[in-house]
Amino acid sequence: MARKPITHTLLSSYPLGDMRLDYLEDDETGLVGLRLVPEALHGLCVQKQCRVEPLVQVKLLGDDYPDGFASGRTMRGAISARRLVWRGQQTADGDGATCIESRLEDTERHLSYVHRVRHPEGAPYLTVETEVTNRGDSPVTLEMLSGFTLGGLTPFASDDAPETLALYRIRSSWAAEGRLVREPVEALHMEPSWANNSAVSERWGQVGSMPVRSYFPLVALEDTVHGVLWGAKLTHASSWQLEAGRKDNGFFLSGGLADREFGHWMKQLAPGERFAAPEVILTVCAGDADELCQRLNACTEDRLQLPASEEALPTLFNEFCTTWGTPQEDSIAAIAEKLKGLGLRYFVIDAGWYAETPGDWSMNAGSWNPSPFLFTRGLDDTLDRIRACGMEPGIWFEFEVAGRHNPCYQKAEWLLHRDGMPLSVGARRFLDFSNPEVQDYLQEKVIDFLRVHGFKYIKVDYNDTIGMGVDGCESLGEGLRQHILRVQAFFRRIREQLPEVVVEVCSSGGHRLVPSFMELGAMASFSDAHECEEIPVIAANMHRMILPRQSQIWAVLHKHFDEGMLYYKLTAGLLGRLCLSGQVLELSDAQWAVVRRVLDFYAKAAPVIRRGFSRRYGPELSSWRHPKGWQAVVREGGEAVLCVVHTFHEAPGVVRFPIPEGYRVAEGCARDGIVWAQTDRTVIVSGLRELDGMALLLERD
Numbered sequence: 001m002a003r004k005p006i007t008h009t010l011l012s013s014y015p016l017g018d019m020r021l022d023y024l025e026d027d028e029t030g031l032v033g034l035r036l037v038p039e040a041l042h043g044l045c046v047q048k049q050c051r052v053e054p055l056v057q058v059k060l061l062g063d064d065y066p067d068g069f070a071s072g073r074t075m076r077g078a079i080s081a082r083r084l085v086w087r088g089q090q091t092a093d094g095d096g097a098t099c100i101e102s103r104l105e106d107t108e109r110h111l112s113y114v115h116r117v118r119h120p121e122g123a124p125y126l127t128v129e130t131e132v133t134n135r136g137d138s139p140v141t142l143e144m145l146s147g148f149t150l151g152g153l154t155p156f157a158s159d160d161a162p163e164t165l166a167l168y169r170i171r172s173s174w175a176a177e178g179r180l181v182r183e184p185v186e187a188l189h190m191e192p193s194w195a196n197n198s199a200v201s202e203r204w205g206q207v208g209s210m211p212v213r214s215y216f217p218l219v220a221l222e223d224t225v226h227g228v229l230w231g232a233k234l235t236h237a238s239s240w241q242l243e244a245g246r247k248d249n250g251f252f253l254s255g256g257l258a259d260r261e262f263g264h265w266m267k268q269l270a271p272g273e274r275f276a277a278p279e280v281i282l283t284v285c286a287g288d289a290d291e292l293c294q295r296l297n298a299c300t301e302d303r304l305q306l307p308a309s310e311e312a313l314p315t316l317f318n319e320f321c322t323t324w325g326t327p328q329e330d331s332i333a334a335i336a337e338k339l340k341g342l343g344l345r346y347f348v349i350d351a352g353w354y355a356e357t358p359g360d361w362s363m364n365a366g367s368w369n370p371s372p373f374l375f376t377r378g379l380d381d382t383l384d385r386i387r388a389c390g391m392e393p394g395i396w397f398e399f400e401v402a403g404r405h406n407p408c409y410q411k412a413e414w415l416l417h418r419d420g421m422p423l424s425v426g427a428r429r430f431l432d433f434s435n436p437e438v439q440d441y442l443q444e445k446v447i448d449f450l451r452v453h454g455f456k457y458i459k460v461d462y463n464d465t466i467g468m469g470v471d472g473c474e475s476l477g478e479g480l481r482q483h484i485l486r487v488q489a490f491f492r493r494i495r496e497q498l499p500e501v502v503v504e505v506c507s508s509g510g511h512r513l514v515p516s517f518m519e520l521g522a523m524a525s526f527s528d529a530h531e532c533e534e535i536p537v538i539a540a541n542m543h544r545m546i547l548p549r550q551s552q553i554w555a556v557l558h559k560h561f562d563e564g565m566l567y568y569k570l571t572a573g574l575l576g577r578l579c580l581s582g583q584v585l586e587l588s589d590a591q592w593a594v595v596r597r598v599l600d601f602y603a604k605a606a607p608v609i610r611r612g613f614s615r616r617y618g619p620e621l622s623s624w625r626h627p628k629g630w631q632a633v634v635r636e637g638g639e640a641v642l643c644v645v646h647t648f649h650e651a652p653g654v655v656r657f658p659i660p661e662g663y664r665v666a667e668g669c670a671r672d673g674i675v676w677a678q679t680d681r682t683v684i685v686s687g688l689r690e691l692d693g694m695a696l697l698l699e700r701d
Helices: 039-044 289-303 308-312 329-339 379-388 436-453 476-497 535-544 563-575 589-610
Strands: 008-016 019-026 032-038 058-060 085-094 097-106 111-120 126-134 140-145 148-153 165-171 179-184 200-206 215-223 228-234 240-246 251-257 267-269 274-276 280-286 316-318 346-349 392-397 401-403 428-430 457-460 502-505 523-525 551-557 577-582 613-617 630-636 640-647 655-658 663-669 675-679 682-686 693-700
Touching: 008 085, 008 097, 019 039, 019 111, 032 039, 032 148, 032 228, 032 280, 126 140, 126 267, 140 251, 148 228, 148 280, 179 535, 200 215, 215 240, 215 251, 215 289, 228 240, 228 251, 228 289, 267 274, 280 289, 289 535, 289 613, 308 589, 329 346, 329 379, 346 457, 379 392, 379 436, 392 436, 436 476, 476 502, 535 551, 535 563, 535 613, 535 630, 535 640, 551 563, 563 577, 563 589, 563 640, 563 663, 563 693, 577 589, 589 630, 589 640, 589 663, 589 693, 630 655, 640 655, 640 663, 663 675
Parallel strands: 316 346, 316 577, 346 392, 392 457, 457 502, 502 523, 523 551, 551 577
Antiparallel strands: 008 019, 019 032, 058 140, 085 097, 097 111, 111 126, 126 274, 126 280, 140 267, 148 251, 165 179, 165 215, 200 240, 215 228, 228 280, 240 251, 401 428, 613 630, 630 640, 640 693, 655 682, 663 693, 675 682
């Protein structure tokens, strides 16, 4: 039997830069949803034969769970969302942005919702925030509230667009962050059933306080026929989820806070209380994944508040892969003397500076007193020696935790709890930032310490995850959410009291690379990949996830490195912020000549690293631990272009890659034997061997 055609009514339409945002009402259900398309392709939209995906997905305690075999798989589609009634819309222009507020109401449960879309003028993205207010006389408990939801994909085909749609996700693990995975929706078994009565979906994300441990909180969907990608990036740093799927011809993307089923989250609203889901960044483009991801990254770029010293993207040295946790005063002084004259701005003293006895630094976190046996002349003596060599000293902290051998580990009233007991993860417990005594303690031990000793750089590390949550709220997940917000408030306190201090965000490398943390720091550790071949692979993929100007990449140098390996390691740092470490006391004059050559080249390339657009060329790499082939990252920055090339195992001797029109090669940085040439819009590099690294700087012709 033929189905009755589904029709939608266009309620409003907004041009937002090169995007078009439509609000559609389902003529049968009355639900209102979004349609986001490139402005240039708006005229190709058709009447999609699918139900409108509502602006808000929500599940309230006591309401029916979704049907269609969905319960336990997703909380989307519950009656809580289906009974929301449209109450109108208003727009406002101010602060350089367009804001669209849509109002919805649940008359049965006495809840009002505001769905806010904000588009900064000229931005390639928009942000979404959903807020709910309890207007009734009784408490109401949320089990799920979406940060965003986008349906009706693709709007350029009325049917389910078979063999047209591909889902993008980005996998992550320790020292292997940022693998982009593209899968046709058919391969994910996400075709609609013949009767459209089964919810076909997938829910994934991260539970705990390391938001980039298994996945990055980013999703994209591609219409391969029209070359259009839709993408969303979550911003918060506690448990999160993303969902993708369909019940009919329309594919959906949604996500935000991890819900009760996935992230142990519930939130009770007292009468008159309101709650806003964390902000989400959305975009759409006619392009590729590189373009989509960098459009989303533009939101962080627009919000950065950085010390003036960051304008030149200075290089730095971190002694961890030199001393391996034993930063003793004489060795630091010798290293600093060796680095004199290189133009490095910061010398970072990493973990171990607070060790109470030899060999126990990993268990001592918490008291943050300079080690009496590492700094026998006092810490300031060492800092003065660093400054005398032309560098600003920096210092490492992991101030959110207490190690097992530290007195704070036993102060139960200072610690986060689960099930009424202090939460222990390995040899760590976590400080409770809701306790005023903890706040006062960290003010003295961190902020006042930085001020008294004149530090201009702090590396804030975080080396394990809280997991599903903590006591203190109506749910473990809500306890975790509130804790992370308090931690981020302390980061802001550092910036407010010490605005000239550069903050590096680290979490076992790259486990906190989310917008809400990236906005709090000048830099972030791109990964804990220090002593491995895959460093340039990870660094290149980071261009999709974070701004290169914030991506700190280590070049760990060893005395046995030949010229080729030195360039391999050092030029990987040109994919972000170059940080030196390693056996610098044992390098030869010839090796130091290579280091100086790359540092000089980095200074010239810094404007392109600071702001530009990147594309990666070369074969896809199956194994990162044992990479084969080659890659080239071409970053266009207005007046110049930076090309960074790396070869891996079984590499060709010659590689070719395109460059933007109107540029010519001005300078190269490579070992002897590598040559390059340019023909129109192609660069040809020859003389390559396995594990080579080189870079070119192009200027306008």
